[in-house]
Amino acid sequence: MIVVPVKEGENIERALKKFKRKFEKTGVVKELRRRQCFDKPSIVGREEKMHAIYVQKKNLSEE
Template identity: 55%
Template sequence: MLRIPVNEGENIERALKRYKRKFVKTTVKNQLQERKQYTKPSIARRAQVQKAQYVQGLRDLENI
């Protein structure tokens, strides 16, 4: 659970902005999206391999 202390005299909009920033940084949003729909392990593994191939291709292009 995220807690954002609101200081005295602090604007609520500023506190909400801090909350949103903290929410994104803690990757809670990504976890919620992953839980929304089940992904088979084989498909997750395939996506991981494809991402690794893509990154490796980018690194190869940098070395040329």
């Protein structure tokens, strides 16, 4: 559970902003979207390989 301490006289918008920031850091929404559909392990592995190739090419082009 996310707890946001609010100081005396603090603006409610500022407290909401703190809450939203903490909520995003937990990664709940990201995990929820990832779990909405099932991905076969072969597809997940293929995507990881493609991402690794992309990162490697990007790093080589920077050098």
